[in-house]
Amino acid sequence: MVPLTVPTTMPMTSYGPNTRVVVAGVDYTEVHDxxxxxxxxxxxxxGNTRVVISRGSQRGQLMVGDEVAMDFPVCLGTASHRTPVGHFRITEKAVHHVSNLYDASMPYFMRLTDSGIGMHVGPVFQTPQSHGCIRMTRSSCVPLFKTVKVGTPVTIVQ
Incomplete structure (x- = not known):
């Protein structure tokens, strides 16, 4: 596996079957494997797919059975808007979603709670900065969105 610097808008699938990608923001405040x-x-x-999100490491994994299919950075909620810990299921998927609380675009939204917490494309920094949602880079979120279904389990751990 060879690290590459690529724009966040390019899909990971175009780089080969088993690829590690380094995504870097223009000012390098965002650098992610x-x-x-x-x-x-x-x-x-x-039936064999689940998502695991770690608040401690700000990382997510797509698991297929007991194997890691994807490993990606996430940006979680701040101290005043914590991302909840627990077991959830994806209850809704929408390619074009707009928050009814913040009027913010949330592309590739995967809802986890009735209160609006979900996974979606958004700025991913190395510290928690969301209002509780799980932000992902486009290059991680799009293939995850295409793979998971409504009902897919999502576990958020400390």
Whole structure:
């Protein structure tokens, strides 16, 4: 695997079957390692797929069975808007979603709670800066969105 610097708008799938990608913001306030294994992604079914998000490491993983199919950075909620810990399921998916609380665009939104917490494309920094949602880079969020289904389990841990 060879690290690459790529724009966040390019899909990871165009770099090869098992690729590690380094995504860097223009001013390098955002630098993230993203990883995807296409061979494992091909095995994904609604019954064997789950997402694990770690508040401590600000990382997410797409699991297919017991194998890691994707590993990616996330940006979680601030101290005053904490991302909840627990077991959830994706209850809604929308390519074009706008927050009814903040009037903010949330592309590739995957809802986890009735209060509006979900996973979506947004700025990903190395410290918690969201209002509780799980922000992801476009290069991680789009393939995750295409793989998971309504009902997919999501576990958020400390």
């Amino acid at each position: 993203e990883w995807m294994n296409q061979d494992i992604m091909k095995k994904a079914t609604p």
